[in-house]
Structure formats: C-alpha cells, structure tokens
Amino acid sequence: MKILAIETSFDETACAVVEDGMKVISSVIYSQIALHQLTHGTVPEVAARAHVGKIIPVVEEALSQSQLSVADIDAIAVTQGPGLIGSLIVGVTAAQVLAKMWGKPLLAVNHIWGHLYANFLGREQLPDLPILIISVSGGHNDLVLLRKHGEMELLGQTQDDSAGEAFDKAARMLDLSYPGGPEIEKLARLGRPGQFQLPRAWLQQVPTGLRPKEIHDFNFSFSGLKTALYTLVQKLGPLDAQTRADLAYEFQESVFDVMTTKLFGAWEKYRTPSVFISGGVSANQRFRSLAIEKFNKANTAVFYPTKLSYCTDNAAMIGAAAFFASKVVTDPVLEPDPSLWN
Numbered sequence: 005m006k007i008l009a010i011e012t013s014f015d016e017t018a019c020a021v022v023e024d025g026m027k028v029i030s031s032v033i034y035s036q037i038a039l040h041q042l043t044h045g046t047v048p049e050v051a052a053r054a055h056v057g058k059i060i061p062v063v064e065e066a067l068s069q070s071q072l073s074v075a076d077i078d079a080i081a082v083t084q085g086p087g088l089i090g091s092l093i094v095g096v097t098a099a100q101v102l103a104k105m106w107g108k109p110l111l112a113v114n115h116i117w118g119h120l121y122a123n124f125l126g127r128e129q130l131p132d133l134p135i136l137i138i139s140v141s142g143g144h145n146d147l148v149l150l151r152k153h154g155e156m157e158l159l160g161q162t163q164d165d166s167a168g169e170a171f172d173k174a175a176r177m178l179d180l181s182y183p184g185g186p187e188i189e190k191l192a193r194l195g196r197p198g199q200f201q202l203p204r205a206w207l208q209q210v211p212t213g214l215r216p217k218e219i220h221d222f223n224f225s226f227s228g229l230k231t232a233l234y235t236l237v238q239k240l241g242p243l244d245a246q247t248r249a250d251l252a253y254e255f256q257e258s259v260f261d262v263m264t265t266k267l268f269g270a271w272e273k274y275r276t277p278s279v280f281i282s283g284g285v286s287a288n289q290r291f292r293s294l295a296i297e298k299f300n301k302a303n304t305a306v307f308y309p310t311k312l313s314y315c316t317d318n319a320a321m322i323g324a325a326a327f328f329a330s331k332v333v334t335d336p337v338l339e340p341d342p343s344l345w346n
C-alpha cells in the first residue's frame with residue numbers, strides 16, 4: 005500500500021510517499037528553521053503563513069521524486085494534531101482537497117504516533133512487538149509501550165517541559181542559536197566532566213546524593229533543571245568559552261542520565277525484545293550511546309531512526325503510522341483521534 009503523507013504540525017512543511025509503512029519512496033522536508041532563528045523560536049502565525057507558501061511545491065516535489073503517478077497512490081495521510089492550529093489547518097486542508105480530487109481515502113494521524121513509528125522507516129524486517137519507546141521532541145516527552153499496532157500504553161510523560169524544550173531554553177542561556185539541541189550537543193563535546201553538578205529529577209524518594217535503586221515513576225520533569233542552570237549562569241556572571249562548554253556538558257548529562265535510567269527501569273519491568281528512541285532529541289549521539297551502553301548488558305537492541313531526518317519532524321513517519329495504526333476519516337478536524345495525547 006502506497007501512502008502519500010503530509011506533515012505541517014509545527015515548523016516543517018513535509019510530504020512523503022511511503023510503501024507498507026517501512027519503505028520510503030520519497031521524502032521532502034522544507035524546514036522553516038532559518039525563519040524562526042530570527043525570533044529564537046517559532047511564532048505560530050509566521051509558521052502558518054510559511055506553510056501556505058510551501059505546501060503545494062512540497063507535495064509536487066514528493067510526488068515527482070517518487071516517480072509514481074496519482075493512480076499508484078492508495079491513500080492520503082495527514083497529521084491531525086497535536087500542533088499549532090494554524091499550521092495544522094494548512095496540511096489538513098491540502099490533504100482533504102487531494103483526497104477529494106483524486107478519489108483516495110483520507111487517513112488522520114496523531115503527530116506523536118508518527119514519532120513512535122519513525123523507527124519502522126527504512127527497515128528490512130518488521131521489529132517484534134511489544135516495543136518500549138521513548139519519544140522526545142520539542143513538544144512531547146513520552147515513555148510508551150507499543151503492545152499491538154495502534155495500541156499504546158502511556159507509561160510516563162513530562163510533568164512540565166519536554167527535554168527538547170529544555171535544550172532550546174538552555175541554549176538561549178548559553179547564547180547559542182535555535183534550535184538548541186544540536187548546538188548544546190556540539191558544545192558539550194568540548195565540555196569537561198565534573199566541573200558542575202546539576203540536579204537529576206528522579207520524581208521519587210532518593211536519599212540525597214544517591215541514585216534510585218529501582219525506578220517506580222516513569223514520568224519526567226525538566227523545569228527544575230532549567231531553573232538550576234539559569235541560577236548557576238546568573239551566579240557565574242559573564243561566561244568564558246570553556247565554562248559554557250562545561251555547563252552544556254553537565255546539562256546534557258543530567259537530561260540523558262535521567263532519561264536512559266528511566267528507560268532501563270521500564271525495560272526491567274516489561275522486558276521487551278527491543279527498545280526504540282525517537283523524536284527530535286533522538287538525533288543526539290550522546291543520548292544514543294548512553295542508551296546503547298545501558299542496554300548492552302541486557303543484550304537488548306536499541307533502535308533509533310535509520311536517518312537523522314526521521315528523528316525530527318517529517319512526513320515519512322506520518323505515512324508509517326498511517327499504515328500501521330490509523331483509520332479512514334472524512335474530516336480530520338471534526339473527527340478527533342480518541343487515542344492518547346490529543
């Protein structure tokens with residue numbers, strides 16, 4: 005089954021053609037990052053207007069790169085939410101028009117389910133279920149158990165900010181540009197361990213200075229870490245290059261220490277054959293290597309998206325989720341997805 009998928013929930017205008025949920029025939033992403041760097045973050049109205057200008061060229065390009073004709077496409081899929089409403093409407097309207105015009109079924113996809121399925125893209129073999137997935141981006145921070153296709157159990161999520169959001173804010177404090185994740189990762193490579201000590205938010209009783217022996221709480225919180233970094237930066241005054249790198253290093257360690265420890269804690273409970281990390285933050289090499297290190301001793305494979313472009317927002321992941329876990333709708337806005345996270 006060949007699905008033409010559209011994603012416009014945030015600041016990427018994207019379209020892809022995906023076959024049977026795993027084979028990416030074409031994938032086009034127009035990133036608005038340059039536009040949003042001017043404001044150190046996304047302004048919703050600016051994002052929506054940029055989608056309007058790009059949606060038709062991006063769809064045309066994805067279809068042209070696929071070398072397929074409209075007759076070869078079996079369905080249209082579109083991100084229904086969550087996201088910026090003005091941005092979503094652009095993608096949803098385009099998908100509705102195409103479905104009507106071409107006489108194809110329309111599939112509505114939850115953006116977060118897209119990130120969960122991003123790890124299926126580009127694989128030869130269907131991964132065995134159940135799968136434990138940590139999906140972390142600018143907008144969400146979830147730990148879920150994929151029991152059956154379309155059946156997710158939410159084990160934990162952030163109680164305040166996502167890790168991606170914390171990375172973006174920390175980057176601003178360290179005078180780095182938007183988006184902050186890749187910038188902090190680059191700077192942290194120059195940082196020295198042990199120069200600073202930032203807190204780890206375990207969200208469960210742990211004797212001061214010690215680590216939890218067993219994880220009971222699979223939720224996350226990053227606002228305290230953000231405040232701790234802010235307070236430290238204020239106290240230090242003007243920062244030299246090495247101090248900024250040391251702070252970036254410790255900030256990144258705090259985020260990934262908690263995330264990989266909680267991921268492993270959940271695995272000890274559910275013992276899935278593999279674990280997935282996904283979402284924009286899964287592009288981070290330190291996150292990947294810490295997760296792999298933790299799971300090596302348990303002989304369990306850690307999968308991350310086969311391409312960096314499948315970590316951050318893209319339409320191929322929407323095509324994958326549509327194939328495995330979506331339903332046909334007439335109106336994606338009026339028929340909200342009753343599943344989690346809407």
Ligand code: KG4
Binds near residue numbers: 140169185286316
């Ligand atoms: O999935 P995504 O493109 O958009 C949302 O759905 O939010 O994720 C974007 C987020 C941003 O917060 C960005 O800073 C973060 O992912 N990110 C990273 C890295 N690359 C992107 N965070 C840490 N390390 C990275 N290499």
Ligand code: ZN
Binds near residue numbers: 143
């Ligand atoms: Zn996303």
